[in-house]
Structures are given as structure tokens and as C-alpha cells.
Amino acid sequence: MGMSEAAGIELIINQDAESKAPMCPHGPTLLFVKVNRKEQEARRFYACAACRDRKDCNFFQWEDEKVSVARQLAREDFNRSRQPPFTHKQYVERYQRFVSLPLANRMFCTDCQLLLLPEEWDQHRSHHQLGDVSLRQLKRPSHLLLPLENKKTNAQYLFADRTCQFLLDLIVLLGFRRVLCIGTPRLHELIRVRQSEKKEPVIKSQLLDIDFRYSQFYSEEEFCHYNMFNHYFFGGKSASEACQTFLCQDNGESVIMVTDPPFGGLVEALAHSFKKNVSMWKTSRNEADDEELPIFWIFPYFFEPRILQCFPTFSMLDYQVDYDNHALYKHGNSGRKQSPVRIFTNLPPKDIILPAEEGYRFCSLCQRYISSTNRHCEICQACTSKDGRQWKHCQTCNKCVKPSWVHCDICGRCALREHSCGTAGGGCFTCGSTEHKRRECPNTAFPNRAIIEKAKPRKRKISEMDKRTAVKKSKKQAQKTSTGKKETIKWATGKSKRKLKRKNKRQRRGQTLCSAR
Known part of the structure; x- marks a missing residue:
């Protein structure tokens, strides 16, 4: 899960959370804590363990949320509907039948990603198929x-x-x-x-x-x-x-x-x-x-x-x-x-042992195999490269860094030349330090904030009367806007007519003068 300036999300791992975790199609969900830096509060929720994108699995439940029996049953039905069409035992039986077929009868549906048995061919006739598997x-x-x-x-x-x-x-x-x-x-x-x-x-x-x-x-x-x-x-x-x-x-x-x-x-x-x-x-x-x-x-x-x-x-x-x-x-x-x-x-x-034909060699000082571009740093006493390029030693930071990095006196660390000064590269969400995570932060006013179960103030429910009043207001506003538009059009049309009359009058006056001459 990612973090932002306004809010952060962290995983909570403990036995109690695992035992109470609700199920989604991908198994038991994981417990996360949502932290708001400005309001200094946290709220815990369950989300899918496998999918980080809500489009892939939209399961979401606050830890303190009460789930009705009807909703729980509906959730169980949904989870079952998302499981494979056959059990593992049935798949094995199908495979044994499939391999016993003649080569010409072994069909694979590329649309359904399924090994087909002869009685299933008609159901997949309109799909793309691969034969002679x-x-x-x-x-x-x-x-x-x-x-x-x-x-x-x-x-x-x-x-x-x-x-x-x-x-x-x-x-x-x-x-x-x-x-x-x-x-x-x-x-x-x-x-x-x-x-x-x-x-x-x-x-x-x-x-x-x-x-x-x-x-x-x-x-x-x-x-x-x-x-x-x-x-x-x-x-x-x-x-x-x-x-x-x-x-x-x-x-x-x-x-x-x-x-x-x-x-x-x-x-x-x-x-x-x-x-x-x-x-x-x-x-x-x-x-x-x-x-x-x-x-x-x-x-x-x-x-x-x-x-x-x-x-x-x-x-x-x-x-x-x-x-x-x-x-x-x-x-x-x-x-x-x-x-x-x-x-x-x-x-x-x-x-x-890493393959020598690909350029790997043994460093006797580090007692390990390294890539051809990794050089042993005498100051760090290690082969310091991580990304496959030769790294350089920064005397100020007293460590080796990427070759594209330069030391920034404002940030007090090495970074890309075009970096934005003052931005922390990860670490603590609360104080911005890169030395620890939020849960170990010594500067927080809430030492056990990750386990606070205080819920955020809920939004006031809008009554039916309030809804009707809001609808009336929006209609009146629309009517005023519409009336204003009509008046503007009418005024503009009248102005155009007056201009046209004055123009015609000038033309007639000019024609009269010409005939008099």
C-alpha cells in the first residue's frame, strides 16, 4: 500500500487480526491502518490480501463495522461464485481423460483457457481453439x-x-x-x-x-x-x-x-x-x-x-x-x-557460483561472486553496486552511491541532480525521518496510535426533508439561470433590430440626397 502527504496506510500483522479476518474470493483479508497526519488519528480496516487495486477485488470493511447476517450470506455466495468451475480432483480426472484421447481430439480453448473433452466442443464452437495438443x-x-x-x-x-x-x-x-x-x-x-x-x-x-x-x-x-x-x-x-x-x-x-x-x-x-x-x-x-x-x-x-x-x-x-x-x-x-x-x-x-561466461567473478575480499561492473570500495570495504553499474564513493555521506547521483548540501544527502530539495525518500510518515517507520517514531504524541480504534466522525445523514429542500433550491436556481439567458437573448435581439433600423434610415437619407443633386 502506498503513502501520501495527507494520509498513509500500513499493514497490521498479529494473531488476533488473522483469526477475525473476514473472507473475500482470495481468502482471509488483511488488516490495515489508515493514518491521517493532520488529524493525528487512525482507523483500521480489512481489505483483500492479493489485490491492491479495488477494481480487481473491491472488498472493504472497517474493523469496527457490524455486518448483518444477510450481507454475510450474500458475501459467502459471491465468494463461492468466484471460485474455479471444477475442484482440483475433478481437474485431475479431466486431465487423465484428456491424455487418453487421440491427438486429433485433444482441443484447448484459448478463450476459456480450458482443456476440452469431446462432449464440450459444441459449447466452445464459437471460441478460439488450439488443436492437436x-x-x-x-x-x-x-x-x-x-x-x-x-x-x-x-x-x-x-x-x-x-x-x-x-x-x-x-x-x-x-x-x-x-x-x-x-x-x-x-x-x-x-x-x-x-x-x-x-x-x-x-x-x-x-x-x-x-x-x-x-x-x-x-x-x-x-x-x-x-x-x-x-x-x-x-x-x-x-x-x-x-x-x-x-x-x-x-x-x-x-x-x-x-x-x-x-x-x-x-x-x-x-x-x-x-x-x-x-x-x-x-x-x-x-x-x-x-x-x-x-x-x-x-x-x-x-x-x-x-x-x-x-x-x-x-x-x-x-x-x-x-x-x-x-x-x-x-x-x-x-x-x-x-x-x-x-x-x-x-x-x-x-x-x-555465478556464471563466468556472463561476466560474474569472485571477490576474495567480500567472499562472494559479483558482476563485472561491481568494484570493491576500499573505504566501504565492500562491493557496493546494487543496480549493475559501477558506484562512486561520496566522502560527505561516507558511502557509495549511484553514478548519476550528486551530493546536495541542502538535503544533506546524495540524490539525482534534478531532484526536488526537501523531499524525503521514504521512512517515517509522521516526522519524515528516513531512519525509522511511523510505528517506531519517538516524536509522535500518540505512541500507540496504530491500535487506536477511534472512528472518524461520520457524516450527518441527510433527511428526506433536506433532500426535497435541496431539490427545490436547485430547480429555482436553474429557472433563474434560464430566465436570465432568455432576457439576455431578447435584449440582444432588440438591440440588433434597432441598429438595423438606424442603418436603413441612413441609407434612405443618402439616397434622397443623391436624387436631389
Whole structure:
């Protein structure tokens, strides 16, 4: 959620909020607090966990709002109407029937994004269809399905083959034998293709994704319809247990979680869900064991401070992640020269070998692999570049900054040359400091303002009498305006007639004088 000068919105995470959260089509909603800087007050409300745009999901409810039974029942009916047309079990049965059909009878409706059985052909006759769907195509459903490219909700930007192959090779090299793929369908597919080719060592994968269309292609053990923003399994307890079973196999050994969330998503909500996956994994471990579940979190580099705040043991790698269907986040003439997407991990950076053929090299001082343009700063004692360019050291700030930045004496920091002085680059919503967030602000007069439940004064209800009076006033005003317009037109018409009469009179007088001469 964004913030503005007039009002700000922050996420509230606690067990009580989760237990009382109402449901929308995307699972349990999240609790937010709306803060008004001028009035120094806050009000809490529930909104959709997956959609930041009200156009995608318009659920909204104040925390202290009382919902009637009728409205609650209507809401439940609406939520059911927005669920997939088939259960996961039914999708699996349909898939088994589909693959048993001859090649000429395997039809896919591109409009409905559905594998069609022969008895359904007539219903989709007017739709665009793809015929002769091969088993090879069924193994790579991300190439068959149209990507959902809403960056705030689905953001189904798919890994380029280069990135996907690098991740799989790295996973094999590090010795992992199971991969929990959260929002990474391309990686899941590549692992399954490798499995079908019977390559050694054997790697298993389970996909968790909010796109229910993958239910058509994978069993309940291979895919779970899942919302990563609220850790919600649409398949219920059986789906949650399938995920836990996958994580806890072999006492939780040799498993890694790889996640590629939508870039418009809330970091705090994602981190909270990922920690729940870690808790599921820890049920198979020794309680005295303080090991962490290995994680690859793929996200833009400028989210590094927020990710490290949630996971202090993480570090950011220099590897640039590319996408096939993203206009900017890919190499080549059609994309950026440098992709801003990176890998955040709790594994030792020195163990993650980046490809030398792409210009990555090992820094013996930092004990990690870096990009070719990243230079070690002797003052900072680190390879400081984040965005793929060579950064420069600012003596005044005593840190390395982007090459396009200059030091501003007015702001007391480095910024773009054409920046507006005095504007803070994020941080505390109350006092403007970049050192802390609003909830930790020491200057606020309301130390627990985030949990104030005081509601804003409600607007006075307009009675029927007031409405009728307002209507009468508006009619009178319109009548006056209309009358004024008519009088103006009448006056203008009369004036024109008088002018014409005077003109004709002058002409007749002139003609009389001419005849007299």
C-alpha cells in the first residue's frame, strides 16, 4: 500500500487480526491502518490480501463495522461464485481423460483457457481453439496458458530460459533434491521435464500458485492453489497437509524454497507467509536445531532494506534475473541493459557460483561472486553496486552511491541532480525521518496510535426533508439561470433590430440626397 502527504496506510500483522479476518474470493483479508497526519488519528480496516487495486477485488470493511447476517450470506455466495468451475480432483480426472484421447481430439480453448473433452466442443464452437495438443505441450503449460500480467495481483512474468536453467543447475550443484516453487511455474516445469527424462540426480518439485489453471495439469501432490500473501490454501486442509508432507520428507533434509512474488506485493505480508512455511518445515526438525529453511526470494534490488528487516540473515546476490514476457526485465534490444531483479538468500554467498561466461567473478575480499561492473570500495570495504553499474564513493555521506547521483548540501544527502530539495525518500510518515517507520517514531504524541480504534466522525445523514429542500433550491436556481439567458437573448435581439433600423434610415437619407443633386 502506498503513502501520501495527507494520509498513509500500513499493514497490521498479529494473531488476533488473522483469526477475525473476514473472507473475500482470495481468502482471509488483511488488516490495515489508515493514518491521517493532520488529524493525528487512525482507523483500521480489512481489505483483500492479493489485490491492491479495488477494481480487481473491491472488498472493504472497517474493523469496527457490524455486518448483518444477510450481507454475510450474500458475501459467502459471491465468494463461492468466484471460485474455479471444477475442484482440483475433478481437474485431475479431466486431465487423465484428456491424455487418453487421440491427438486429433485433444482441443484447448484459448478463450476459456480450458482443456476440452469431446462432449464440450459444441459449447466452445464459437471460441478460439488450439488443436492437436501434444504431450510435450502438456508438460509445459506455462507456454500453453496466457500469462496473467496484472503486476499488483498475479504478475505472471515468467523466467527466461537462461534464468530458469541457471536456477536448476544451481539447485543441483548445492545438493538439493526437493524444491518448493512458490509462484515459479517455469522452474517447476523444468524440474518435471528433467524428471521425465530420468536425469540423475532425481529432483522433485511442488508448485504453489494463485493461478488455479495449473490444477488442470498437475496432481494434488504436485500443485496447490495458494495465495502467498495470506498463506491460504484454497484446497483446504488436504492441500495444506500435502505441502507440509512435501517439506517434511526425509526429516526436512535437502529441500529449498524458491519464490518469485509479484513486485507490487507487500513485503511484510509475503515475509509473514514465508515464515509460516518455515514453521511447517520445522515440525520435522529437532527443536534444538536452529537451522533455517534454505530460501531463494527473487525480488527487485531496491526492496533490499525491507527484506533484510524481515529476514536479517539474508543477503542479495548480484545475479540479474530475466523474464520472457516483461517489457523491461530482460536482456536484449527490447529490454533494459541491466535487470533490477535479484536473488535474496540465507545461504552463504560464497557457495553460490555465478556464471563466468556472463561476466560474474569472485571477490576474495567480500567472499562472494559479483558482476563485472561491481568494484570493491576500499573505504566501504565492500562491493557496493546494487543496480549493475559501477558506484562512486561520496566522502560527505561516507558511502557509495549511484553514478548519476550528486551530493546536495541542502538535503544533506546524495540524490539525482534534478531532484526536488526537501523531499524525503521514504521512512517515517509522521516526522519524515528516513531512519525509522511511523510505528517506531519517538516524536509522535500518540505512541500507540496504530491500535487506536477511534472512528472518524461520520457524516450527518441527510433527511428526506433536506433532500426535497435541496431539490427545490436547485430547480429555482436553474429557472433563474434560464430566465436570465432568455432576457439576455431578447435584449440582444432588440438591440440588433434597432441598429438595423438606424442603418436603413441612413441609407434612405443618402439616397434622397443623391436624387436631389
